[in-house]
Amino acid sequence: MLDSLGESLRNTIRKISKAGYVDESLIKEVVRDIQRALLRADVEVHLALKLSKNVERRALEEKPPSGMSHRDFLIKIIYEELVAILGKEKEVALKPQKLMLVGLYGQGKTTTAGKLARYFHKKGLSVALIACDVHRPAAYEQLKQIGEQLNVPVFGIPGEKDARKIAREAVKKMKDYQVQIFDTSGRHALEDDLIEEIKDLKEIIQPDEIFLVLDATIGQQAGKQAKAFHDAVGVTGVIITKMDGSAKGGGALSAVAATGAPVVFIGTGEHLEDLEHFNPTRFISRLLGMGDLETLLETAKELELKEEEAEKVMERMMSGKFNLKDMYEIWEQMAKPGLLQKILYSLPFFKMGDIDKGMVEESEEKLRKYRIIMDSMTYEELENPEIIKSSRIKRIARGSGRSEQEVRSLLKEYNRMKKTMKQMRGNRKLMRALRKQLKSGDFDMSGFT
Numbered sequence: 285m286l287d288s289l290g291e292s293l294r295n296t297i298r299k300i301s302k303a304g305y306v307d308e309s310l311i312k313e314v315v316r317d318i319q320r321a322l323l324r325a326d327v328e329v330h331l332a333l334k335l336s337k338n339v340e341r342r343a344l345e346e347k348p349p350s351g352m353s354h355r356d357f358l359i360k361i362i363y364e365e366l367v368a369i370l371g372k373e374k375e376v377a378l379k380p381q382k383l384m385l386v387g388l389y390g391q392g393k394t395t396t397a398g399k400l401a402r403y404f405h406k407k408g409l410s411v412a413l414i415a416c417d418v419h420r421p422a423a424y425e426q427l428k429q430i431g432e433q434l435n436v437p438v439f440g441i442p443g444e445k446d447a448r449k450i451a452r453e454a455v456k457k458m459k460d461y462q463v464q465i466f467d468t469s470g471r472h473a474l475e476d477d478l479i480e481e482i483k484d485l486k487e488i489i490q491p492d493e494i495f496l497v498l499d500a501t502i503g504q505q506a507g508k509q510a511k512a513f514h515d516a517v518g519v520t521g522v523i524i525t526k527m528d529g530s531a532k533g534g535g536a537l538s539a540v541a542a543t544g545a546p547v548v549f550i551g552t553g554e555h556l557e558d559l560e561h562f563n564p565t566r567f568i569s570r571l572l573g574m575g576d577l578e579t580l581l582e583t584a585k586e587l588e589l590k591e592e593e594a595e596k597v598m599e600r601m602m603s604g605k606f607n608l609k610d611m612y613e614i615w616e617q618m619a620k621p622g623l624l625q626k627i628l629y630s631l632p633f634f635k636m637g638d639i640d641k642g643m644v645e646e647s648e649e650k651l652r653k654y655r656i657i658m659d660s661m662t663y664e665e666l667e668n669p670e671i672i673k674s675s676r677i678k679r680i681a682r683g684s685g686r687s688e689q690e691v692r693s694l695l696k697e698y699n700r701m702k703k704t705m706k707q708m709r710g711n712r713k714l715m716r717a718l719r720k721q722l723k724s725g726d727f728d729m730s731g732f733t
């Protein structure tokens with residue numbers, strides 16, 4: 285599926301990973317590569333241009349979170365912009381509901397009705413298929429066969445020429461099934477009588493979802509069709525079929541997303557199990573062939589979070605309020621490479637031996653222990669450790685299953701750290717420099733050590 289697009293994009297990513305450094309010429313080259321790959325996958329010209337402009341602008345203007353390389357940051361931007369042109373994810377709820385499938389001739393409605401039936405049936409819901417297609421000869425038989433394969437009942441009135449009548453009957457007869465899936469007739473084009481038929485069926489069925497079924501091989505045309513159907517009857521989602529082996533899938537997906545209609549599922553083969561829930565993020569990750577990417581993105585998110593956290597923690601340290609929870613947070617940060625670790629290690633007081641690298645190295649075990657002890661403290665004690673006297677130490681030790689000595693050493697550590705904070709606050713020059721550097725994001729406290 286979209287093999288050649290995936291391959292080009294993967295090559296681009298590889299190019300970035302191998303580059304010595306990210307500069308304007310690399311960015312421009314990469315952007316050109318992506319543009320070419322998208323156009324070859326039939327993505328509409330304007331969309332492809334917009335995406336490459338966004339990548340270029342962001343890569344030149346935005347700064348990576350500290351701790352992240354420019355290379356990884358560029359990859360992250362590309363990934364995000366690719367996900368963005370695929371639109372928002374829409375979850376199909378696993379609840380009792382009526383689904384109605386619409387679309388032109390041969391787009392894959394009947395097959396998809398079967399695939400959806402299988403999907404809900406597998407999830408443990410009772411499902412019924414309803415054959416409202418009165419145009420295609422043997423449409424009922426086709427659906428009946430699918431139903432038999434799945435062990436799912438199919439309702440239809442063979443020979444009936446009025447789809448409305450079938451729908452009316454089905455609504456009554458199949459109401460006890462949790463999920464009712466209505467297959468409808470296609471046409472060569474969105475003709476007036478099709479619109480009328482769908483509108484009437486919608487009125488009778490009162491569906492929770494109207495899914496438009498589109499064949500990926502029509503490429504960008506999918507966008508126009510999605511819009512036309514949406515304007516005519518209002519669709520709640522689009523299912524793009526035949527994504528397997530279609531080089532134009534990129535065009536279909538992006539064009540539909542551009543209309544604002546979410547792509548809900550994609551069909552990836554003729555068999556009933558060939559249906560995938562469409563999740564833009566997962567789709568792009570897979571296209572780029574990246575388990576790595578997830579790690580990269582997680583790291584990025586963590587780093588961004590850490591920057592925020594670092595600021596919060598530092599603010600707190602500087603404010604003069606400092607309790608056990610803050611200490612735990614600082615310990616936690618010191619064990620993870622990142623901005624705050626840099627800050628903490630740059631502080632003169634920490635270098636004086638209160639906390640040294642060795643302690644941090646054994647900190648995971650220590651943190652785990654502290655966490656257990658702290659879980660046995662009351663909120664009041666965490667906020668205000670000074671109130672913890674001998675009797676409470678005993679109780680905390682018992683509550684946490686640790687020794688009293690361990691509780692005492694936690695408190696000792698706390699007092700030491702608190703003293704350090706106090707000394708720091710007394711050093712105005714240091715505090716000013718800290719504040720300034722916190723804001724700028726670049727840390728260099730070497731002048732103070």
Ligand SMILES: Nc1nc2c(ncn2[C@@H]2O[C@H](COP(=O)(O)OP(=O)(O)OP(=O)(O)O)[C@@H](O)[C@H]2O)c(=O)[nH]1
Nearest residue numbers: 389390391392393394395470525526551552553554
């Ligand atoms: N490769 C592939 N073929 C598919 C997929 N979905 C449907 N098809 C095939 O497309 C053809 C048409 O599918 P149908 O489900 O009959 O389409 P329809 O929209 O119900 O057609 P009408 O009832 O004539 O309007 C069949 O040969 C299906 O096997 C898919 O995801 N991948």
Ligand SMILES: [Mg+2]
Nearest residue numbers: 393394417420
């Ligand atoms: Mg059909």
